[in-house]
Amino acid sequence: MATKRPYLNSEDAKLVRMIRDASASSERAFNELNERYSHRIYAYCLRVLGNESEAQDLFQETFIRFYKACCNGTDIRNVVSYLLKTARNLYLNIQRDRKLNVPVEDYHLVEHSNRYEKEELLELIAAALEVLNFPLREAFVLRHYQQLSYREIADITGDSVDVLKFRVWSAKEKIKTILAPYLNDLPVL
Amino acid sequence: MPLYSRMIHDYFDGGLDRHQEEQLFDALGRDEELRAEFNAELQLQNAISRDAMSIHTPGVALKEVYRQIGFGAGAGSSTTAGAGGIAGWIARYLAPLRMSNAKVAAYLAGGVVPILLATLLFFSQDEAERDAALPADPGQSELATMLPGPVEGTAAVPGTSASRFNSLAFSAATGSASQELPAADPSTAALMPDDSPVRDSRPTPLEQSLPTPDRQAVLAQRSVIHEVASTAMLAAEDRRHNGAAAPSSGLAALDRLAEFSLIDLAAEHNFSVYARGLSSDPGGSNQSFSLLSAMAIGFALPVNERLLLSVEVGNESFDQSTSIPDPSNPGENLVIPSTAEMFWAGIAGRYRLPLTVASEDLSFFGQPGAALAYSNTFEGALAKLGVGLEYRLESSFTVFAGWEWTYLMSLGASTNSTAGKQGLTYGVSFKF
Numbered sequence: 001m002a003t004k005r006p007y008l009n010s011e012d013a014k015l016v017r018m019i020r021d022a023s024a025s026s027e028r029a030f031n032e033l034n035e036r037y038s039h040r041i042y043a044y045c046l047r048v049l050g051n052e053s054e055a056q057d058l059f060q061e062t063f064i065r066f067y068k069a070c071c072n073g074t075d076i077r078n079v080v081s082y083l084l085k086t087a088r089n090l091y092l093n094i095q096r097d098r099k100l101n102v103p104v105e106d107y108h109l110v111e112h113s114n115r116y117e118k119e120e121l122l123e124l125i126a127a128a129l130e131v132l133n134f135p136l137r138e139a140f141v142l143r144h145y146q147q148l149s150y151r152e153i154a155d156i157t158g159d160s161v162d163v164l165k166f167r168v169w170s171a172k173e174k175i176k177t178i179l180a181p182y183l184n185d186l187p188v189l
Numbered sequence: 190m191p192l193y194s195r196m197i198h199d200y201f202d203g204g205l206d207r208h209q210e211e212q213l214f215d216a217l218g219r220d221e222e223l224r225a226e227f228n229a230e231l232q233l234q235n236a237i238s239r240d241a242m243s244i245h246t247p248g249v250a251l252k253e254v255y256r257q258i259g260f261g262a263g264a265g266s267s268t269t270a271g272a273g274g275i276a277g278w279i280a281r282y283l284a285p286l287r288m289s290n291a292k293v294a295a296y297l298a299g300g301v302v303p304i305l306l307a308t309l310l311f312f313s314q315d316e317a318e319r320d321a322a323l324p325a326d327p328g329q330s331e332l333a334t335m336l337p338g339p340v341e342g343t344a345a346v347p348g349t350s351a352s353r354f355n356s357l358a359f360s361a362a363t364g365s366a367s368q369e370l371p372a373a374d375p376s377t378a379a380l381m382p383d384d385s386p387v388r389d390s391r392p393t394p395l396e397q398s399l400p401t402p403d404r405q406a407v408l409a410q411r412s413v414i415h416e417v418a419s420t421a422m423l424a425a426e427d428r429r430h431n432g433a434a435a436p437s438s439g440l441a442a443l444d445r446l447a448e449f450s451l452i453d454l455a456a457e458h459n460f461s462v463y464a465r466g467l468s469s470d471p472g473g474s475n476q477s478f479s480l481l482s483a484m485a486i487g488f489a490l491p492v493n494e495r496l497l498l499s500v501e502v503g504n505e506s507f508d509q510s511t512s513i514p515d516p517s518n519p520g521e522n523l524v525i526p527s528t529a530e531m532f533w534a535g536i537a538g539r540y541r542l543p544l545t546v547a548s549e550d551l552s553f554f555g556q557p558g559a560a561l562a563y564s565n566t567f568e569g570a571l572a573k574l575g576v577g578l579e580y581r582l583e584s585s586f587t588v589f590a591g592w593e594w595t596y597l598m599s600l601g602a603s604t605n606s607t608a609g610k611q612g613l614t615y616g617v618s619f620k621f
Contacts (some may be wrong), residue, residue, distance in 0.1 A: 030260065042247075056247055059250050059254075063254045122239060125236055125240050126240065176230070176233060
């Protein structure tokens, strides 16, 4: 039966080759890769940038560059890693012109009551992520939002596994510090 | 406390060994403050997971990507291909044909050329175009009709839908969509739900866990290839020489067929050697008996993740019984020729398209010539890899000095080792 995802079982490398070869099914191949990774890449963009509008721009540019790289015959062996690296480099380019980082010490949470909906907690996590510096935030997002191993993260960032472990731990500690009043109020699951 | 705080983090990060975990939980049992910290960490982990799941890529962003690239469809809106292309045209206009009745075979008098044409068309297409061009679940109604009921309580090895190509080939061969064929019995079709292992062509988790799932699956099925071709040829020859009744009369003949195969000695290297024996009673009431065996050597080359191109060559020099009694000439023997086989085999039991061409002197048939045997096969197994029951529903025809056809249905029990290193298959074929 014709399916909306005819390449559901195809390997990434094959899909990349199909895009590169500009075959009649290149759009479908791109669709499949998009289906597989768009969510993860957008999650990365959103949680690293913290701004939906900018995250969309970053996301779009990432996938467009990925497509062009495929067409140009770039050797892409790990698609998700390539996409994340592309998004990361684009983000770093943006940061060259702007200084977005805000020290944790300068961050003040909004007034809150002792009762919080879970949705609010999610928003607070996103807000807490924003105040982390980029290396900590990135390591945390790649570890907890992308579910990457430390070795995979190291492949993307170029940092050592030990450094990354420290960053993830440090990021989580800062987030816990920021969210302590909220977390402590939540019942044990 | 800081030590345990770090251990809590490492615990959720998957970085504690068993001993450290015991240490941590001992401490948690003693320290209420530590439990609160553990709870906070747990809440944070859960919240992060929910947050990650709550993020959805905005459609506007995806559309913009596609617009800038120049694609029209956009994510998740794969167009139904197949509108273009000859195969798509064939599928569209000839799709109503189903190999659900033996009458279809009678329309195969068109012979080899349409089949080969359809073969070339089918495999020259892009994979997705093939998928889209072919009729929805061709042959599934046939399978649903023939199987006694749903496959339940089975986990691993899915059934086979073998007739995607088949439908195309038969459509090309018949050249007409006007033939009225009996529809599948809805009562039996209903027994084959969409999520049945038989209908579901996706690799099962077990298959995915296999080191080489494609080859494992293909090689587990391979034992049927020779059986189909050989039995079809024997049956055709038998009818030709003995004037057997028209095969559409039903169970006109019963063939016994036992087969053993030692396969996949080195599947990891796309190399296989096997030997097989075939005990057949092609003459039905004549009770003539023949025994043949052959050894083949071959290579299987993965074309893509769905297809293997397998080439095997069997040679009589390996055979201990290459001569069998000629039923039409008592006292004389028939010599099994050297043959070359080429067939495509689908992975994970999806479909298998054996195409056998014997081009040498076919004294086996009493006269020189060439023969082509084609078959399609539904297969499934009612067990995980290991000991289990296999079923096979096969249809095949043989073209030889004109054309002959046969329709096979076989059920067999088999054992396959979990490693797929060797298999033992015994089957019984009912031919009509």
